[in-house]
Amino acid sequence: MTDHISTHQAEEDTRNEAIRIYVNGRILPKAQAVVSVYDAGFMLGDGVWEGIRLYDGRWAFIDEHIERLFEAAKAIDLDIAMTPDQVIQAVLDTQAANGMTTDAHARLMVTRGVKSRPFQHPKLARQGPTVAIIMEHSRPKLPRPIRLATVPHLRGLPMTQDPKLNSHSKLNCILACIAAEKAGADEALMLDLHGFVNTTNACNFFIVKKGAVWTSTGDYCMNGITRAKVIALCRANGIPVYERNFSLVDTYSADEAFLTGTFGAQTPVGVIDGRQIGTGDMGPMTQHLRDLYKKLVAA
Template sequence: MVHGTHNALDDARNNDIKIYINGEFFSRNDAKISVFDSGYLVGDGIWEALRLHKGVLVFLEDHLNRLWESAATVGMTFGFSKEELVQNIKKTLQNNNMHDDVHVRIMITRGIKKTPSQDPRLTISGPNVVIIPEYKKASEESKEKGITLFTSTIRRGSPDYLDPRLNCHSKLHEVQALIQAIEAGADEALMLDVNGFVSTCNATNFFIVKNNEVWTSTGQYCMNGITRAKVIEVCKQNNIVCKQKNFSLFDVYGADEAFVTGTFGGLTPVTKIDGRTIGTKSYGDFTRKVSGLYQDLIIASVNNELKK
């Protein structure tokens, strides 16, 4: 079994999900996009991922803002509003009769090309919009076990050629980093920035705990994670020192605890990095505390939405 931050409990209902493509719904096996799609041809697309919890799309506004910011960054015009996209997401969930423990992936590419090419002027359609909802509940066993990381030689890119904060379909460098980690016997990859400081992981954001302080990277060379931002927020609300700063593997190897964050898994503890054991427990007490505060924030957000 593949072990990592995206471990989910098997759910047979996913065999029969309906997937949204440009206003229509298709069964899993029939959901298809043209080989002339910009995302397939040159990775010219952006994406977002949401969690449905007790009928509420958690931190929806944050995710929408990030999606629209990504579109502006790559010069993509949608032709629809945030409200219209939300209605289509809700239609997709209703069509699947989904209410809880659901992961929603939204993918938007520039559209269909006249011919295989990078040139956006050769796009002959509007954006292709795909919404994939799946029943995905994180495996508590995996969370309790924690994950191991390996520091990849593949660096997080500089903002002047592919800003790491951009949620785009061009993920090959992250795939390369993950392959290195897997071949080294780890679950996922830790990635450094262009200056050699610790940046992020291949699919999640990275934190360490030192002397009852939480450290994460400056944010200049890492994914613009919503969960990352929420962890920083709950630390501030609960008088936990959380520093966004440059730090190196020297600091990581000597950390009391380490964990990663992501929309799907929330907080996942890290037990080993480059073969070195981190902390004394597979799930450190401080990490568990911050995880609980993050879960409390989700519950509060959901309750506020239900009151509206």
């Protein structure tokens, strides 16, 4: 199995060669959008980020994404040096510079900025934060449901590195992704420190059993905005939904499984650890939730 795909797989779009990128108040051609090798994000992974998606002229749930960005910045004692409205305006300015109207994805990144010396202490970043927005034309394109493999890398306790923090320090997730790929899968299914099914290296994870939707307690995973929308949609539409501990035994016997994330919305899972889930194709509940989510975004 070498035909690996990704939950962030998109159609090729030649327009992305000519995109303009926001860096600290300037909107620059791709080749000129650079940061210093002394930047705390490059040097130490010292920063936070959000992904947001453009549908029909509107950035879906942008207020919630920006609120989460500021919460993360406060958690790492990082002053963004902009108001939430100014950050949103920077997104809109970058969108206008690129002439984008729909099917675009933005990665909004804030690091502690350029350091005076190449060492860890936060006080060595004296010039203020680096704020960058990469905005690309992107339409998800998955040729088949995703294959997952369980990996030994865990989502841990908040006092090691809180998994609720959208930080630039993604090495734990990257190592999980590498392990899954070595096992012939597309993405990693990660457990929590008690051995319960938690999340994948890049997305939140759900299963469907006997007409009910299950996901983890949320204690050890990024509490995704798309995840929260799916839970709310279930509750609003009379679909039983549970945030609970469950194991791989429960998972392998699921009728359906799917992932949630800003980029792919709801992505079907066909195989986990070599075991086919349901029919191996997108199930009716996943399709139903996709339809409900599209209506929510449109509204």
